[in-house]
Amino acid sequence: MTPPRHGAPLKLYVSASEVIIGGMLAQEDENGNERVIYYLSRVLNDVESRYSPIEKLCLPLYFFCLKLKYYLIPRNVYVISKFDVLKYMLSSPILHGRLGKWMLALTEFSLHFVPARAVKGQVLADFLVDHPCIDIDENLPSFVGLVPWKLYFDGSCHKSGVGIGILIISPSGEPNKFLFELNYSCSNNEAEYEALIMGLELLLERGVKNVEIFGDSQLVVHQVSLEYRCVSKNLRKYFNVATELLSKFDSVIVRHVPRELNQEANELAQIALRYKIKPSTLEKLVMEYGKSRNIKMLSSTPYYAQANRQVEAANKILIALIKKHIGRQPRNWHQTLNQVLWAYRNSPRGSTRTTLYKLVYGRDAVLPIDINLQSIRVARQDEIPVVDYWNSLHDELNELDDERLRALERVIRQKEIMSKSYNCRVKAKTFAVGDLV
Template sequence: MKKDTPFEWDESCRRAFQNIKDYLMKPPVLMAPTSGKPLLLYIAAQEKSLGALLAQNDDQRKERLLYYLSRTMVGAELNYSPIEKTCLALIFAIQKLRHYLLAHSTNLISRADPLKFIMSRPVLSGRLAKWALLLSEFEINFIPQKAIKRQGLVNFLADHPIPAEWEVSESLPDEEVFYIEMLPPWRMYFDGAARKNGAGAGVLFMSPSDDLMPYSFILSHCCTNNEAEYQAIILGLGMTVEMGLSQLEIFGDSALVIKQLIGEFEVRKEELVPYQKEAQRLLQKISNVTLGHVPRADNSQADALAGIAASLTQFDSRPERIPICERWVVSTLEKFSEEEEINLVSVYAIEEEDWRQQFLDYLEHKKLPEELKARSYVQRVAPKFCLFNNTLYRRSYDCILLRCVSKEEGQALLSEAHGGICGAHQAGPKLHLQVKQLGYYWPTMLRDAIELARHCTACQLHANYIHQPPSPLHPTVASWPFEASGMDIIGPINPKSSANHQYILAATDYFSKWAEAAAYKEIKATTVVDFIRTQIVYRYGVPRYIMTDNGTPFRNKTMDNFCEKFGIRQRTSTAYNPAANGLAEAFNKTLCKILKKTVAGNKKDWHERLGEALWAYRITYRTPTESTLYSFVYGVEAVLPLEIQIPSLRVSLREGLTEEENVRLRLQELESLDEKRLEAQQRLECYQARLTRAFNKNVKLRSFQKGDLVLAVRRPIMATSRYGGKFAPKWEGPFVVQEVYTNGAYKLVTPEGRRLPAINGKFLKNFIHEYSMVECKKLQPKFNYTKKCVVTNQIKRSRQQSSD
């Protein structure tokens, strides 16, 4: 109203004001759905547009509108067939109205049946397979259209879609009722540091619950700062792909790397092109990823991780654990300056506020937390909770009230459901589902269930064997014939031979695969020494080393003195790991196959057939070297008895040669022998490389450090207790890793201090356990391995005297 304008109020103004009041007092056109009643979904598809309408019958059997949608088709959608456009309208509706359809059963009303078209296809592929997957989580029933009802309105929506330039509002009229919490994506911060003496990379992952996962990597080669930045982001993306994350936000303080990856900057330096291509390849494996540049001050944690890695270049390739603790020296010194120091292990627990209190305060007194983030969280999540008889409950998606318990009560519930009465020691996800079905809830119940199942000692001891190899294959290659030999014992053989022999002692050369073997009644230390002296040293020279197992005939003082006298190094394989001496084991298998076929008539003359079996083995063509063993050692093929009976070409030619020509021909063969051996060595290395690639495809890296607690597969040599039977555990322990050898071998000790033989890493796995104070006291005098415990080394003298 303008100034100096008289105010007039007549009957028409009064009626208009009354109409406004009446309109505001009437219910809105769009209603909220009622639980327990099915929804009605109308869909329509025109030539270039789609329409959908959601309704529900009220108590008077009258349809009430809940929501309506429409849009135009774009791109390839315009080329769809009419039935495919109807399917597209259904998919468009369920994507927009997902929160409605998940809570109710839905009756689909349409002229055509899109459900039948999608589900009746014999083979689903492309978009039809994607649509079928989207429809699988809803309960939708098709009802043929019999009357117009709301179909006319749906057709109107399809004929008049929302223009493409309009901004579609994401707010829903009843989003307070059907609220679905979307977890924020993971965040990754990266940084690289290049210095004069080394380079490092730092990666920091932040989960949706703000849990931190820091990683530092020492780069093995010096590089520029930009290369270190690329190394950091590639390492982080590799871990992201391994963790299976689908949403990720990446932040770094290097504007060059970020803008080159998003395409704003061109990669001009050739040394950065391989890094940029590898990063782009890994980015394509993540479905939803964003990259952003942040100032260095906001990336301080990743910068510190990279700086630490760049400074610690003196360490080798094994991972190092650097504890970071919060301390203040002055108060500690003042407190314990006059106290006697004795060893004590104690465990402290920090009291945490009950997570239910903030919701109880809000529901009872409308009191909100002081922090802005916590205040927003309580206001958003509080509608899911309710109070009943002064007890907090949470509404589930199945409309079931779950009693809210504290974390301590939840741990007790999980322990009882996992290993208590009727506890089946289920895995973490199943345990979480069981406790939830019983009617309990706390925010971290899934994570707590997984952790409890992982820490359960019974579950670890009875877990299945790990069949994937823990480390890559390490092939053994000798550089020259008879440089190294592998020895093994075959037997006892049943039946014994006619000469009462029951053992075969065999030795195989690692380069030429030449084998020597002899039969014995029994094998002692002197037997092995005589065999090496007569069959190997006196024939082919002193080998550089001999590979054997840990049997008593090989591991004794007589053998040690003999090896020391001739300068032979003796290597042994780990227990129950014949693959470490695989060449000897392979020859044993081949020799046994030949003997089985040659002694079929009289099984007690196998000691007489042993020479024939060795002869057959030596003149057989070998795939790795692509030659026979005889020609590989002597430079010429052996003359077989068959060639004498029916003269072959080479036998006929040699008969016509003079002695001088024969000597000259033999010298030429010997001069070309070295070249043949070098070519055979190259073929052998290529053959082993193919085997290594095939083996390493199944490798799942698993390593242990000194001081780790591990479980070992039960073997007779590893058994520390005499119990067995059908219900015996598959694993035994825990043991402590005392030494780490090369090629995946470890030395273990028991908690009592008893040393065990070396064992291969494929028979080990990590033991996850939280020590109690009593268990820590038992382990502390011999081993200083206390995990997840806070160790203090001081106690007041007065407390000790009072305890005495």
């Protein structure tokens, strides 16, 4: 092993298995030969061994960057891996959960991803032999094979109406069922397209990029997979919308299945046409579900918002906005609703004197008008050094609890004012035992 040369970029090779992570720091000398600077590996602990395959591949990058911090900070570092997941981690502007925390910690480094197959040399071959990656095979493509989401859809058209049934299964096997009733008449094929489009929109809202679609309509399945041409004028508009939504996914597989294998989605579509649940039945189902999950259900007035109309009072502003804006464009409600909710979340509340967005993320959202007019906040942001900018974000997150407590104090103070105003009009009366009331 040799010490690093000043000013020359570094190469960081990372790899992972089910129980071990390994890394190697290298640098080219004046003659272009690759020299090893540091070897590092360790066994995963009990918690890390239960990470997902993607997190196990990203963990060595996070661990080695922190471990070799003083080697890496003053130089450009080329991260070399056989899988593209690290490229996604380094290039994605928004990450959530554990990956988001790791990416935030890596912002102080100058990291650049390089695919392993673009690098030659015996050093890489020896490294991969010593630290085998997860499911490496020369015949496999150079990306991580993600388990796709599964979408089962079905549409049912009867004289009583049109029903849509959708079954979405997450990569972990968790099922999500949806059923809708359309308030307009259409053909059976149009109902199938409506179910497919609704299912795709639900997946895109969740940020899904890989999906496997199953349907029992041969016409719809073969049209969206471009095996059949769509010649019907009535179906053409549905086909265009469906293909546009499908283009937003990274990987799509469309399969035709017999009706008996699509039974659950078909039953959901049938239920949507005839299933009307009473409020009392719904309340009973909720109580039974809570009991099965060991959840204590309180129905007293202070806690039971449905009984004392607190829900209506809290949502009256949102309901008024929805009626006002969606009433103008009822056919584009799915586009207008997002705008209404966005405006509601970014408008200061009278009771808290702040926005819902700030109470969640610790700072106000940057509005489109701020960008178009180049407000002071936007103009000054580029002048702030990167380190100071991220430090300010950390400070705002640390102060978030205090901001939420101040908002709660304002709500309590407003309630006390309202209570005092109401109680001043109450006339006190006393009663003795035996008085008629």
